[in-house]
Amino acid sequence: MNILIVYAHPEPTSFNGAMKDLAVQTLTAQGHSVTVADLYTMGWNAVAGPSDTAVRADPDRFSLAREQTIAMESGTIAADIAAEQDRLTRADMVIFQFPVWWFGMPAILKGWVDRVFARGYAYRPGRKYDTGMFKGKLAMLATTTGTSADTYAPDGIDGDILTLLWPVHNGLLRYTGFDVLPPYVAYMPAREDEAGRALQLEGYRQRLESIETTPHLFFHSAEDYGPNERLKPGVLARSGQQRNV
């Protein structure tokens, strides 16, 4: 497969850096072709705005969705965005490697999403979820936390890690058509000793080597939803993050 790792950490010797390096080595050894988008090293511009297009469709009033749509149609999206879209288009699988900062992605990574997942490229009318633009591609989050696995249990003080990642898993990835592997989460690597960190990396290596056999996260398919995009009567919510009302 062509695998794109989108990597968002400012320190190469960090645990996130080690996970990224391990993924490059492990996946390359398995015959995959791996590309890394190293956002900090690239100096990625995180802020979506008027400079994202070479020509303004409406110079008087800026709408991100409208400007993106026109720019994708006319080939005038900014060069840095076009380059990332090309990498994403070529990828069969995308891994997002990042530390959980304030219970989500670092801003530099959110800004890669805001700008690269442009309307007209990553979504358009009638193309979402089961008919998403990236149907056939696979995605996985690989991340680190600053607090324990207990705090991220369903009854933990921070809430279920899958609830915290739901906006990314369902909202970003499934929305655009990806199949999604369960996340690989290294809890509090900074509090582990060398042996503990080695174990966490070993777990990640095993995950990387079993990508093809690891069951995907469950999401309801289009047929489970009614015309109002709510679960049809009688369909039991079973994503773990949705519930019947």
Place this chain on the structure above:
Amino acid sequence: MNILIVYAHPEPTSFNGAMKDLAVQTLTAQGHSVTVADLYTMGWNAVAGPSDTAVRADPDRFSLAREQTIAMESGTIAADIAAEQDRLTRADMVIFQFPVWWFGMPAILKGWVDRVFARGYAYRPGRKYDTGMFKGKLAMLATTTGTSADTYAPDGIDGDILTLLWPVHNGLLRYTGFDVLPPYVAYMPAREDEAGRALQLEGYRQRLESIETTPHLFFHSAEDYGPNERLKPGVLARSGQQRNV
């Protein structure tokens, strides 16, 4: 009250801009003192990294948490961050005004959080949730969406709006001690006509005028959690986003 509105939209005539303007007018008329942090106009740097401190505590290996901690102790946090921290410190209430982009905050706002909510300022060992640094302050999210209220129902295809905002409500705001009002969400204002948008603004005006009487979101208190920071046996999960296991 001193009220800080952190506003993240690139277009002044947007519906987000109208909500921000309405909040300034309504709250000022009620006698509050209102300040706006207009992140796009300020050209806010969204990317947390080595330039956030005037002096590097560890020049060889960058750790955001460590650098922030030392910088807060020694008064060497970057001037743009210090200025925002001063505004936040003076505020009795904070309103985050933003469009939901990819099911979360725009990167420029996430980057305001990543940099301003620094370790040593917004949190430190032993100071989180019930003992959070911003105990006594109030917060509210005011936001717009690109899809319908049905899609954000608990059984909607995008998932419960409160699940999508849980990382911000519980993870960012409650974690740092805020009491949190229910969000004011304007669903799909771009698909409404003038009358529909006027109704959405009127609903927001009513919310702004009833800040003092609107019940806060429920979060479990510290006494509900055991030493492992999971709900004690017998405590029924009732945040709506947590569940007993």
